[in-house]
Amino acid sequence: MAKAFASSTDMEEKTETLNVIADGVYALTAEGDPNIGAIEGEDFIVAIEARATPKAASDWLEKLREHTDKPVRYLVLTHYHAVRVLGASAFDASEIIAHEKTAFLLNERGQEDWDSEFGRMPRLFREPEGIPGLTHPTLTFNDEMTIDLGGDRGHLELKFCGRGHTAGDIAVWYPKHKVLFAGDLVEAEAALYTGDAFHMDWASGTLDRIKAFEAEALIGGRGAVVEGRVAVDAAIEQTREFLLGMQAHVKAAFDNGGTLKDAFEATHKALAPKFGHWPIFEHxxxxxxxxxxxxxxxxxxxxxxxxERDREVWALLQD
Known part of the structure; x- marks a missing residue:
């Protein structure tokens, strides 16, 4: 029997939890749906991620306003995927910040990604008619950027740690509280999406640099907030294990003259016992x-x- 395409039939709303991780540090998690966050400056907010639509973003901001009414000055996008960026207009931010490669990818493939992700995950696109168009950063950087939060709140470090989930992922590091927003470079018991990834870079140097922050709390792209050094390192290593497992089985099929279908079946068989219950694994x-x-x-x-390509690959491998 054919499996339903991606997450197209997953229409059950998830329970959202607003986590206060430290003074002025917030993350909204939702049972494996994409996470989103915010950090208070002295008289402004740094928002992290924008969700899939202005409506979805406004729902988040309504929850955030129960804790602070400061305006959003900076909206930081960790990468270019539609479910992370298309809600940007709701924030009315003075600057939208992203990596240079994220800006490039939005220009190169932003519309195709929007169409693709809407087909794969329609539930995340609340009131999609409200999206005014593609999101484009107003401020970009290559290696790192610092945001002074004012007063005694310290600063944020936005860092490119290497190619990984995409070519332009950035991490948001708050040294004062040792909190790291890792975007989709790390997932907390949620399956990795690697359809635009650089697997070998990600599983080696990029995750090593993420681990080197020695964070005490980590907010990944999906899954629960991870707290404590041991748990943070475990989440990073679990992400690495998922990547290395895929690499081992796909490479074996490729090197032995197998087909793409052979590679998929071997990888699924190997990873499903440990990771198959994680959100969006089959997707x-x-x-x-x-x-x-x-x-x-x-x-x-x-x-x-x-x-079209989404459906072709799905039909070949999952049907």
Whole structure:
């Protein structure tokens, strides 16, 4: 029997939890749906991620306003994916900050990604008619950027740690409280989406740099807030284990003259016992294996996902 495409039939709303991690540090988690956060400056807010639509973003801001009424000065986008960026207009931010490669990717494939993600995860797009258009950063950087929070609140460090989930992921580090917003470079018991990834870079140097922050609290792209050094390191290593597991089985099929379908089936069989119960595992794996296969085939820059290509890969691997 054919499996329903991606998360197209997942229409049950998840329970949202607003976590106060430290003084003025907030994260909204939702049972494996994309996480979002905010950090208070002396007289402004730094918002982290924008959700999929202005309506979804406004719902988050309504919860945040129970704790602070400071205006959003900076909206930080950790990467370019539609479910992270298309709600930007709701924040009325003075600056939208992202990595240079994120700005490039939004120009190169932003519309295709919007169409693709809407087809894959329609539930996340609350009132999609309210999206005014593609989101484009107003301020970009390459290696790192610092935001002074004012008063005695310290500063934030926005850092590019290497290619990973995409070509332009950034982490948001708050040294004063040792809190790290890692975006989709780390997931907390939620499956990785790697359809636009650089698997070998991610599993090695990029995660090593994330671990080097020695965070006491970590907010990944999906899943619960992780607190305590031991738990943070465990989440990072679990992310690495997922990546290395995919690499081992896809490479074996590729090197032995197997097919993409062989690679998918071997990877699914190996990873499902440990990771198969994680949110969006079945959704992500076909796209992950296709991208990793492309890397072993010599394609460094990820191919653009379109609605048509999504369905073709799904039909080949999951049906």
């Amino acid at each position: 992500c794996l076909p796209f992950n294996v296709q991208r990793l296969w492309d890397e072993y085939d010599g394609l460094d820059w990820p191919r653009i996902w379109t609605m």
